[in-house]
Amino acid sequence: MAFLKVKNVSIRGVACAVPKDVKEIKDLPFFAPGEAEKVIALTHVERSRIVPKGMCCSDLCQAAAEKLLDSLGWERETVEALIFVSLSRDYITPATANILQEKLHLPKSCMAFDIPLACSGYVYGLSVISSLMSSGNIKRALLLVGETTSVLQSPLDKTLWPLHGDAGSATALEYKEGVAPMFFDLMSDGSGAGAIMHEYGGTRNPMNEDSLRMREREDGIIRKGYHGYMDGMSVFSFSVKEPPAAIKALCEYNGIDLNSIDYLLLHQANKYMDEKIGKKLKIPSEKIPYSLMQYGNTSSTSIPMTIVVGIGDKLSQEQADVIMCGFGAGLSWAAAYIKLNHIVSLPLIELG
Numbered sequence: 001m002a003f004l005k006v007k008n009v010s011i012r013g014v015a016c017a018v019p020k021d022v023k024e025i026k027d028l029p030f031f032a033p034g035e036a037e038k039v040i041a042l043t044h045v046e047r048s049r050i051v052p053k054g055m056c057c058s059d060l061c062q063a064a065a066e067k068l069l070d071s072l073g074w075e076r077e078t079v080e081a082l083i084f085v086s087l088s089r090d091y092i093t094p095a096t097a098n099i100l101q102e103k104l105h106l107p108k109s110c111m112a113f114d115i116p117l118a119c120s121g122y123v124y125g126l127s128v129i130s131s132l133m134s135s136g137n138i139k140r141a142l143l144l145v146g147e148t149t150s151v152l153q154s155p156l157d158k159t160l161w162p163l164h165g166d167a168g169s170a171t172a173l174e175y176k177e178g179v180a181p182m183f184f185d186l187m188s189d190g191s192g193a194g195a196i197m198h199e200y201g202g203t204r205n206p207m208n209e210d211s212l213r214m215r216e217r218e219d220g221i222i223r224k225g226y227h228g229y230m231d232g233m234s235v236f237s238f239s240v241k242e243p244p245a246a247i248k249a250l251c252e253y254n255g256i257d258l259n260s261i262d263y264l265l266l267h268q269a270n271k272y273m274d275e276k277i278g279k280k281l282k283i284p285s286e287k288i289p290y291s292l293m294q295y296g297n298t299s300s301t302s303i304p305m306t307i308v309v310g311i312g313d314k315l316s317q318e319q320a321d322v323i324m325c326g327f328g329a330g331l332s333w334a335a336a337y338i339k340l341n342h343i344v345s346l347p348l349i350e351l352g
Contacts, residue, residue, distance in 0.1 A: 003253050004184040009130040012172040013344030015068040016308045017060040018049040018165070018295060020352040023150075025162050039162055044271030048165025048296030050150040052352055057088035058096050060168025061144040062103055063351050068170045069104070071344055074140060076104065081111040081141035083129050085121040085300055087198075087329075088148040089114060100144060111138070118196070119267045119328025121145055121300030123336050126171070126324075127184040133175050143171040147299035152198055154214070154223030159232055163270065165296030169304035172344075180339040185250040187242070192331035195234040200226040235328070239273050243327045244280040246335045250323070256337050261287065262320040263311060267327055268292040268302035277325075300326065312345030 024047050026036045040046055051060075061084065069076065082104075084097040097112035106112075111132070117124050125143045133141055146168030153160050200211035211225030221229065243266075251258045264283045266274045268291055278288050289310030291302065298305050303324050307315065314320070319341045327333035 002186040003250070004127055004131065004186070005254070006127070006130040006134050006182045006184070008136065008175055008177050008179060009133045009173055009182065010176050010179045011338065011340060011343055012174045013068050013072055013346070014169065014171050014304050014307050014312070015064040015071075015346040015349065016167055016169045016301065016305050017063040017349035017351050018167045019051045019055055019060070020350050021050050021052055023048050023050050023165070028162060030156060030158055042270065042272050043163060043292070044290065045163055045292050045296045047294060049167065051148045051166045055352060056090050057086050057146040057148045057166070057168055058084070058090050058100055060148075060166070060351060061146045061170060062100060063349050064168055064170035065100070065104055065142055065144055067346055067349055068172055068344070071346055072172055074172070077107045078140050079106050079110055079142055080138045081129060081132060082106060083113060083115060083125055083141070083143050085115045085117055085125040085143070085145040086147055087116055087118055088146065088151065089116070117330070117332060118147070118299050119269070119302070120326040120330065120332040120334045122303045123184065123324050123326045123334035124186060124332070126182070126336060127186060127334065129173060130182055133173060136175055139175045141173045143173065145169045145171070145300045145304060147301055149228070149299055152226065152228055154221065154227040156214070156222040157227065159221060160228060160230055163297045165298050167295060167298040167301040167305055169301045171304060179341070183250060183254045183256070183337040185246050185253070185335045187246055187333050189331045192234065192238060195231045195238065195331060196228070196329035198226060198228045236273060238331055239269060239327055240276045240280065243325045243333050243335070244277050246333055247281060247323055247325055250335045250337060254337065258283070258323070260321065261323050263322045264288045265303050265306055265322055265324045267325065268297050268306060269328070270297065299328070308345055308348055315340050315343050316345050317342065
């Protein structure tokens with residue numbers, strides 16, 4: 001297992017942004033009478049946000065970053081690294097992080113690059129950016145994580161369209177000697193790559209006429225070839241097995257008492273799945289906050305979103321020991337144990 005221990009880096013603040021447009025699950029036209037209510041009861045997703053035409057994931061992350069920088073009182077020239085974690089990039093080239101560096105008026109000396117990960121991306125991103133900072137050469141950094149899944153999903157896909165929402169986030173990190181270390185456990189299994197996939201649009205399968213045609217596919221879902229799809233049963237089996245095992249391994253390796261944590265911050269896949277993980281770990285339900293009822297599965301943004309809308313007020317006033325775990329496409333999963341100490345958590349930002 002890829003265990004990491006990162007010293008001398010702390011999370012200073014978190015902000016999230018969503019588009020104003022709301023998608024109500026009960027109003028989706030493809031549901032038969034009573035079907036939407038069953039989906040809501042199982043997933044706990046009642047509504048989510050979707051970007052209007054022309055709005056990108058980077059716009060949401062930019063809005064979150066600007067508010068966070070202003071709230072922290074950070075001068076832009078003091079930010080020395082920016083990582084953008086997303087599959088919803090602005091262009092194939094250049095990296096979206098470079099565009100955000102300019103839009104945020106960060107210095108040319110600022111390191112900037114993308115990480116193309118989905119649901120595990122926030123924890124992976126934290127591990128990368130904190131590791132870069134731990135030597136002390138980089139004092140301040142921004143981790144921008146977001147996804148606009150609505151752009152690459154079929155609005156006629158009953159399996160995915162009701163679950164996901166669009167959002168962006170910004171997390172500010174700072175070098176500070178003597179703060180509690182962060183602990184990470186990072187894992188992957190490429191044999192499950194086909195469980196969650198956008199088959200067309202890359203160099204393996206470039207766009208063609210079939211990839212742009214809306215039709216009923218082999219799995220019975222009406223979608224275009226470039227739209228995302230998911231093998232629900234495989235993903236469920238993976239999600240209730242590997243993430244709790246990774247969390248247990250993280251705690252055992254680092255001598256962490258799982259019962260002593262204040263919060264378990266899980267990727268917001270759906271409530272039924274997360275409840276299964278919580279029960280496997282014997283974590284009381286009151287220690288597992290949620291954001292998915294109002295905002296859906298926001299992919300890599302779901303952990304910072306849960307911080308902001310679920311426990312942000314508390315974290316601004318106290319120290320909390322948290323375990324984070326993101327899991328999904330790749331297959332990829334990651335767990336982290338982090339002490340959050342009076343972080344700045346801004347009210348949710350609406351854009352559009």
